[in-house]
Amino acid sequence: MGEGGCCVQLLDGDGVFNVAGIEHFMNSVKLAECGLSYAVVSIMGPQSSGKSTLLNHLFGTNFREMDAFRGRSQTTKGIWLAKCADVEPFTVVMDLEGTDGRERGEDDTTFEKQSALFALAISDIVLINMWCHDIGREQAANKPLLKTVFQVMMRLFSPRKTTLLFVIRDKTKTPLEHLEPVLREDIQKIWDNVPKPQAHKETPLSEFFNVEVVALSSFEEKEVLFREQVASLRQRFYHSIAPGGLAGDRRGVVPASGFSFSAQQIWMVIKENKDLDLPAHKVMVATVRCEEIANEKLAYTSADKEWVQLEEAVQHDIVPGFGKKITAIMDKCLAGYDMEAFYFEEAVRTSKRQQLESKLLQLVSPAYQIMLGHIRSKVLDDFKEAFDKALEKEGFSVAALECTRSSMLKFDRCCEDAAIEQANWDPSKIRDKLQRDIDTHLASVRTAKLSELTALFEGQLNKALAEPVEALLDAASDNTWPAIRELLQRETESAISGFASALSTFALDQATVDKMLVKLKEYSKNVVESKAREEAGRVLIRMKDRFSTLFSRDADSMPRVWTGKEDIKAITKSARSASLKLLSVMAAIRLDEETDKIEETLLLALVDASNNGTKNRSIQSLDPLASSSWQEEANKRNNSMLPPPWAIAAILVLGFNEFMTLLRNPLYLGVMFVVFLVGKAIWVQLNISGEFQNGALPGLLSLSTKFLPTVMNILKRLAEEGQQAAAPPSQSKPKLDSKVFRNSVHSNSTSDPSSNISSTEDGDEYPSPLRK
Ligand SMILES: Nc1nc2c(ncn2[C@@H]2O[C@H](COP(=O)(O)OP(=O)(O)OP(=O)(O)O)[C@@H](O)[C@H]2O)c(=O)[nH]1
Structure with a gap:
């Protein structure tokens, strides 16, 4: 039996496969790297027939050999594995347990068969070790072995062609030429007698095996000769797997890296007694x-x-x-x-x-x-x-x-x-996603840019239209609305042209472009309409301003100097006409060139008002701000100022002395009159300011600034009168008739001559100058 690192027991005597051992063997000799370039050689033969001795001399292995001093007893149990030294290709050598040993009983036949089948399945070359003297003998020791080999060969489903190299040991002087035919005849007889499956009944032996024969001299008796012959035999194992080499057809060869697994599986199948x-x-x-x-x-x-x-x-x-x-x-x-x-x-x-x-x-x-x-x-x-x-x-x-x-x-x-x-x-899904992301970004930027652009053009339109429209409305002439229409058209066309040009860089579809242009056009119109409405909302103030201006200024726009000879009625009428003109211009938005009868209606109303004082209703019906409810409320308030008749009677009775004192002193009378005027003015101003949603304080301030000079003038005049009263009666006769009073007021209130309108006009429906 061999020893050393490159010799391992593959199967023990009980048929247990040494997985770890074979893995270790494969790693240590690097068998896996060989691919298909390896050969497997095994030896069968009777026990103690010098198998191990032969292998060790032939392949330089280290299988354990029988110690000559221990006698002929079984040495090799199971199957051993070793690497052949220095033979190309890599050659794995298997030493099998002897087949006819005395130590095993009948049951061992099974193991013999199994090990024989295993060797045939994985080996390229099988050495059949036999004694020379067994050739031609009916009871030769190798006969059962050969029978076994041939029988198990039939169990290979599709057998590979294996080389059977018969090694004749202890050859006699009979030349091999004479021995070989006898041996072949023996082999053929055995083959013929082996029961075969139907498919292989007529199959010749040569289909399954290459039969080779070699004879060696006795190792014990002619060692030198033995060595020489072994060395010669060794040569036949070089390049054994090359075409024409000693190895068989190698149909069943598995790549070296699968050798371990293959051997393991084959053994498993054989053990399970299945066909291989x-x-x-x-x-x-x-x-x-x-x-x-x-x-x-x-x-x-x-x-x-x-x-x-x-x-x-x-x-x-x-x-x-x-x-x-x-x-x-x-x-x-x-x-x-x-x-x-x-x-x-x-x-x-x-x-x-x-x-x-x-x-x-x-x-x-x-x-x-x-x-x-x-x-x-x-x-x-x-x-x-x-x-x-x-x-x-x-x-x-x-x-x-x-x-x-x-x-x-x-x-x-x-x-x-x-x-x-x-x-x-294919990255197309990610590509599509990128495309979508880009499109989304473009859409968002496009939206922002279009908003910017729209805002820009709207801003430009607003700038180009709002102020001019305001100015035109303020001018309130016959040409106001035609001029506004022209301005609107011109600016809209200009903006639309610019906008369309700017939009062209966005490559939008025509429908979208059209929609945006229409929107801008509408915006343009809206600017004018909003402005017109805004101005209409202030129409009363504007009318009042216009009325005041025309009333208080002459044709040269110079402050009017009231001499008392002016035709106040005519001035008032002219101022009213101008105010009504303003109202008629602002009363409707005339962006279409359709004519209306607003102005005529208003003028008619003015004529009616002059005649029967009913123009309030006509004008107010055109101006939502000057509503009738406001007018009614104002009248109600004015009426409610009077105390009830019983109170007036009580005041007269109880205050008779005080009244008399006052009536006797013209200075007191004058002061009272002034106080009455101021009081009335404040009262009216507070009420009217409230109606126009202006605060009372601005009203008071306005009143004080406008009336202070007048009041001061009256007081001064009254003081002078008082002094004259203290003088001789001829000088003290008061000259304070209504005309003088009026003149004095007018002469001292040129800063706001219209402040006297309320005292000169009856039923004036316009805001009183005191309402400023
Ligand atoms: N007559 C003779 N004896 C040999 C020869 N070669 C080896 N022997 C002797 O045979 C005995 C058995 O040798 P092994 O090589 O162990 O034989 P084996 O067949 O391997 O034995 P097992 O493995 O037990 O079956 C030894 O004592 C060897 O000296 C030979 O060529 N002729």
Whole structure:
């Protein structure tokens, strides 16, 4: 029995397979690297027939040999395995337990058969060790062995062609030329007598076996000669697997990396007493081994430093050359697989390669998706930046088109850079998403820009229309509305033209453009209408201003000097006409050229008012602010100022003395009159100011500034009168008739001559000057 690192027991005497032992053997001799370039040689024969001795001399192995001093007893149990030294190709040598030993009983036959089948299934060359003197003998020791070999050969579903090398030990002086035919005849007889399945009834022995014969001299008696002959025999094992070599057809050979697994499986099948289908077995071994190799390679790649670093880097940013790097990593992995799986069944290894590739792609897919995500967001960010810059130089649609085109191009290039050769992944979904993002951004920018543009043109229109319209309305002439219409048309056309030109850079559809132009046109009209309404809302103030101005100023716009000779009625009428003109202009929005009868109605109302004082209703009906309810309320308030008749009677009775005192003193009378005037003015001002929603304080201030000079003048005049009263009666006669009073008031109130309108006009429906 052999010893040493390269000799291991594959099966023990009980047929237990030494998995750890064979794995250790394979690793120590690096059998897996051999691919198909290895041969398996085994030896069978009677016990103690010098098998181990022969193998050790032939292959330089170290199988344990029987100690000559211990006698002929069984040495080898089970099957041992060793590597042949210095023979090319790599040759695995198996030393089998002897077949006819005395130590085993009948049951051992089973193991003999099983081990014989096992050796036939995995060996390329089987040495049949036999004594020379057994040739031609009916009771030869090797006969049962050969019978066993041939029988088990039939159990191979599709047997490989194995070389049976008969080694004749202790050859006699009879030349081999004479021995060999006798031996072959013996073999043929045995073959013929072996029961065969129907399919192999007529199959010749040569179909299953290459039979070779060699004779060796006795090791014990002619050792030198033995060594020489062994050395010569050794030569036949060189290049044994080459065409024409000693090995058989090698149909059943499995790649070296699958040797361990294959041997294990074959032994399992043999132990279960099943037929051994070598082709199916090869496929099975290939399947298992290719899967093992693929898993190994995948695990190696998953832990590969280059891959781990790349996976980490891509989490944060774009990795330049991502596709090439991943492709290289995958190539390396697949190349490793190809190298190891090369000798297995092509169909199996191709299928397993595809599985490995698919697993590799699953491994790198998340990184690829992250990479695409980085590319998409980077391109989108760059697009936004580039688009903002482009908008400074080009129109919207040109900039959008150009930037979109270059961004999509950039995305495509980046995707090419990230593309993994083995994957052929289509980034079109991400591309579509990018396109959608770009479109969304463009839409949002377009909306903002269009809003800006609209606001710009609206602002321009507002500026071009509001103030001129206000001025035109203020002028309130016959030409006001034609002028407004012309202004509106001109400015609208100009704005529409500019707006349309600006919109053309957005490449909008015609319907949208039309809609926006219509909207701007409407806005333009609205500006005028709003302004007209706004001005109409202030029409009473304006009318009052106009009335006051025309009343208090002459044709040259100079303050009117009231001499008492003026035709106040005519002035009033003219001022009223002007005010009504203002009202008639502002009473309606005349953006269409249709004529109306507002002015006529108003003038008629004026005539009626002059005649029967009923014009209030006509004018007020045109002006929502001067409502009848306001007028009624004012009248009610004025009426409610009078105390009830019984109170007046009581005042007269109880205050008779005080009245008399006052009546006797003209100074008191004058003071009382002034106080009455001031009081009345304040009362009216407070009420009217409230109606026009002006505060009482401004009313009072206005009143004080306007009336103070007049009041002061009256007081001064009264003081003078008082002094004259103290003088001789001829001088003290009061000259204070109504005319003088009026003149004095007028002469001292030129700053606001209209302040006297209320005292000169009856039933004046216009705001009293005191209401200022
Ligand atoms: N006559 C003769 N004896 C030999 C020869 N070679 C070896 N022997 C002797 O045979 C005995 C058995 O040798 P092994 O080589 O152990 O025989 P084996 O067949 O391996 O024995 P097992 O493994 O027990 O079956 C030893 O004592 C050897 O010296 C030979 O060529 N002729």
